[in-house]
Amino acid sequence: MSNSNTTNFTNPSIFILVGIPGLEAAHVWISIPFSIMYVIAILGNFSILFIVKMEQSLHKPMYYFLCMLAITDLVLSTSTLPKMLSIFWLNSREIDFSACLTQMYFLHCFLVTESGIFVAMAFDRYVAICDPLRHSIILTNSMVAKIGLGMVLRGGMLVLPFILVARQWPYCRTNIIPHSYCEHMAVVKLACTEIHVSNYYSLSVVFCSLGLDQFFIAVSYTQILRAIFSLPTKDACLKTFGTCGSHLCAILAFYIPCLFSVLTYRFGKNMALHFHVLIASVYLLFPPMINPIIYGVRTKQIRDRLLRLFTHKGT
Template sequence: MSDSNTTDFTNPSTFILMGIAGLEAAHIWISIPFCAMYAIAIVGNFTILFVVKMEQSLHVPMYYFLCMLAITDLLLSTSILPKTLSIFWFNSREIDFSACLTQMYFLHCFLLMESGILVAMAFDRYVAICHPLRHFAILTNPVVATIGLAVVLRSGMLVLPYVLLAKQWPYCRTNIIPHTHCEHMAVVKLACADTRISSYYGLFVIFCVIGLDVFFIAVSYTQILRAIFSLPTKDARLKTFGTCGSHLCAILAFYIPGLFSSLTYRFGQNVPLHFHILMANVYLLVPPMLNPIIYGVKTKQIRDKLLHLFTHKGT
């Protein structure tokens, strides 16, 4: 077995995912919070989708974007966790080469989609607060659908070079990936070739694409804050700002751990490998778990609808 993993070969038919390197003995225990986060994400996001579908008053742009976010969160967490749990529970470490590239593609595609949807939600909040009388005239259903389609196409096209470049490299050192899933740079680092173009492209996506998303969100909220501070009373300012609270929490939960994880993977040579792998998994599991909780607690319409459903069933 060791010879097949370390001797010279080109483009192995399978990769071996090691899980959390250095913490193999604790895999079973680590799987408990991972499984709990995944279960909460599944229940929470399906609840959001159900509530929005059932409540006619929620059929507005803000909640359409929230449904897009919920679907993306479900797909994002599902793209990694089943395989991760199979490693933890059944020691099922092998993954087919093409399946690994497929997982890489969808994982990074859903991450970019989530970023794009957060930008769309920021734009919705900007229009709702800065141009309230034109909100529904600007963000009509066809416009919302077009924005959603643009987010999907952008993500799919920008992530495609990840896979095309990774597929062309020769892998002649080892097929062991010290990770729980086929993360882009974790796979590329196994190649026995000059892979700087893959690294540079990954940095381009992080700093230019994700960076532009953060810039557009910042611009939107700059305009939103200007509009809020121009309101005449403190109560009006607090009430208006409260409509942005859920979105701001979702932004912080997504971008801060993501930036930390990406930078430590490329530049944190002194960061222990098991810590980075844990952070990479937490980054992919925490936002899908937190987003439905944040919106369920902070959004009055969703909270009231959930309370109505539970009290109605109770009676």
């Protein structure tokens, strides 16, 4: 295997994932918090899906979008962490070329999709607070389904050019990826061709999807805050704003690590490589882990259902 790692080739059958470069000796220890985060993400998001399915009172647009978020988080974490753990535990670093591109596609597609779902949730809160009488008319079940499908299609269409171009490029330098998963820029840097077009396109996707999404979320919450501050009493303001608290926390948990990772990868040239890879790995696991906790703690209907579930089991 060592000879093939530096041999010239144009169509590699496999890539070699390093894991966390420079921290290979600590892989087993690093796997412990990663495993805990993954288990919490799996249990938490499946619990959200189960509770919304079983509780008839939660069959509303807000909770349908929450289910979409839970499914997206499950795909995001599952598309990367099992392979990471096989690297950390078993030193199983090989990944098929097609499997690498598939992982890259699902990863970036559902990152864009999750960002879009946050926009849909912000729109739901905007209509519920600013135009409550028309909420059930605007956000029907069919409209919610169309919005969810649109977000998935948007993510898939924006990310597909990454994969098509990466598949056609020749790779004649090395097949060693200094990363714990098939991150787009880590892969295309191995190509022995001009990659500036790919760099510009990836940046445009980041700013035109995540950037515009944040803009629409900011506009929605500007209108929401105006409506809240016009309420007659302080208690009414706090109660109304409380319905947005979970969503705001989830937005911050997603965008802050994501943007930090993107900015450090693009502009933090002096930072150690293992720091880049650790941040990029953690930000894929942190939102899927924290989102069900946020909604479980802050959303009364879900919290009450969870308490009833555990109380019944206890008796």
